[in-house]
Amino acid sequence: MQFEPGRAVRLAIETLDIEAAALLGLKSRLNGDFSRAVQMMLDVRGRVVVMGMGKSGHIGRKISATLASTGTAAMFVHPAEASHGDLGMIKAVDVVLAISNSGESEELTAILPVLKRLGVPLIAITGGADSTLARHADATLDSSVEKEACPLNLAPTASTVAQMALGDALAVALLDARGFKAEDFARSHPGGTLGRRLLTHVADVMRKGDAIPRVRPETPFTELMREMSAKGLGASAVADADDRVLGIFTDGDLRRLVEKGIDLRGALAREVMHPQPRTVRDDALAVEAAGLMEQHRITSVLVVDSEGRLVGALNSNDLMRARVI
Numbered sequence: 001m002q003f004e005p006g007r008a009v010r011l012a013i014e015t016l017d018i019e020a021a022a023l024l025g026l027k028s029r030l031n032g033d034f035s036r037a038v039q040m041m042l043d044v045r046g047r048v049v050v051m052g053m054g055k056s057g058h059i060g061r062k063i064s065a066t067l068a069s070t071g072t073a074a075m076f077v078h079p080a081e082a083s084h085g086d087l088g089m090i091k092a093v094d095v096v097l098a099i100s101n102s103g104e105s106e107e108l109t110a111i112l113p114v115l116k117r118l119g120v121p122l123i124a125i126t127g128g129a130d131s132t133l134a135r136h137a138d139a140t141l142d143s144s145v146e147k148e149a150c151p152l153n154l155a156p157t158a159s160t161v162a163q164m165a166l167g168d169a170l171a172v173a174l175l176d177a178r179g180f181k182a183e184d185f186a187r188s189h190p191g192g193t194l195g196r197r198l199l200t201h202v203a204d205v206m207r208k209g210d211a212i213p214r215v216r217p218e219t220p221f222t223e224l225m226r227e228m229s230a231k232g233l234g235a236s237a238v239a240d241a242d243d244r245v246l247g248i249f250t251d252g253d254l255r256r257l258v259e260k261g262i263d264l265r266g267a268l269a270r271e272v273m274h275p276q277p278r279t280v281r282d283d284a285l286a287v288e289a290a291g292l293m294e295q296h297r298i299t300s301v302l303v304v305d306s307e308g309r310l311v312g313a314l315n316s317n318d319l320m321r322a323r324v325i
Contacts, residue, residue: 015149015157022145022158023165029142030169037097037123037139038173041072044121046093048074051082053107055156056099056163063097063167070175079107087111095121097170101143101159103131112136125166127159141166202289203282205322206303206312207233214239214310217246217270224249224269233313235300238273243309245302247273279304282311286324289314 041048048067052060060076067074077086079098090096096115100108103126115122116136124137127144134140143166149157174180213231215224217238228236228249235250249272257264257272264272279302280289289301293316303312 011151018147018149019158019161022162025145026143026162026165029144033139034141034169034173037141038170038177040095040121040123040139041067041097041170041174042177044073044093044095046073046091046095048072048097049090049094049120050074050076050097050099051079051108052099053079053105055160056101056105059160059163059167060097060099062164063099063171066167066171067174070171071178071180072171072174079105079111082111083107087114090115090118090120092119095123097123097125098133098137099125099143099163099167100131100133101127101156101163103128103133105133108133125163127162141170200286200322200324201282202280202284202286202303202312202314205286205318205324206282206314207231207318208312212310212313213237215269216240217268217273219269221264221267221269221272224272225254233300233315235313235315236269237277237302237310237313238269239310243311245277245279245304245308245310246270247275248277248300248302249273250298250300277302280314281306286319286322290316290319290324293319 048064050060050064050067051057057076057078064074064076075089077089082090098108103124109132112122112132122137122139124133124140125143126133126137126140127142128134129140129142129144143159143162145158145162147153148155148159211231213227213233213236215227215236215238217240219227219238224236228234228251235248237245238247238249239245247270249269253272253274278292278296278298280292282303282305289303293299293301300313300315302310303314305311
């Protein structure tokens with residue numbers, strides 16, 4: 001059969017229409033069983049054990065991962081492996097979330113009596129309202145669809161989208177009930193961009209101690225330039241004997257003074273500094289420092305502690321190395 005680009009696009013549009021309709025159809029079927037399922041998962045003393053065969057199993061793995069990353073202890077157990085020993089991973093303190101479009105997957109239905117004997121609560125996501133799985137479940141979420149997006153109405157497409165959406169709906173309801181915040185999400189994703197942005201503080205990435213370029217207000221201009229060159233920040237703090245920040249002098253300030261033709265040979269730091277510079281607290285998030293730099297179009301910022309004393313310095317390169325920006 002010859003490939004027809006126009007036909008491919010038409011099928012893609014039909015697929016999206018069918019799957020969108022399947023999602024919208026779920027809304028009218030959400031009832032007390034959904035609330036009951038959320039309560040069961042909130043009350044669980046162990047873990048939410050997600051199970052499913054075939055494509056439902058793939059969806060189950062994703063739902064398990066989503067639950068775990070949003071504050072609900074969860075794991076995936078393959079139904080076929082459960083019959084060969086993995087059932088020992090499931091305890092009475094757990095709750096099982098079983099997924100099956102037909103509700104009659106043999107590997108799944110075979111272990112339902114065992115789960116019942118263990119006293120494990122069962123939540124079902126199934127398109128078979130009168131199926132074996134639905135009859136055993138303590139709460140059933142109806143994932144049935146009018147038709148699959150597959151032209152043969154065989155390959156799981158719209159039905160797996162419906163399963164995935166119901167899993168996401170459970171996760172969202174659970175994280176809301178738990179008061180789960182962005183900071184909690186970041187703690188379970190420390191290696192990701194969000195984790196770095198929400199867990200990295202200025203104190204973690206700033207230059208400290210002798211690495212901070214700083215001079216006193218009476219420092220001669222030549223020494224000020226040596227300090228800037230030695231520390232490589234492109235700026236130097238001007239602070240008093242108590243480390244109170246009085247001002248800052250930057251490469252940009254030098255360029256502007258030179259353009260004006262000012263004789264700097266006998267100047268002192270207090271005469272050339274930019275007074276009352278922007279500062280950031282050392283306990284602030286690094287992303288806040290990045291926002292400050294962007295807002296005021298500066299490339300470096302001085303860091304102060306809770307008492308306003310100079311404790312560090314930071315520039316955009318430091319933030320990039322920390323992968324905050």
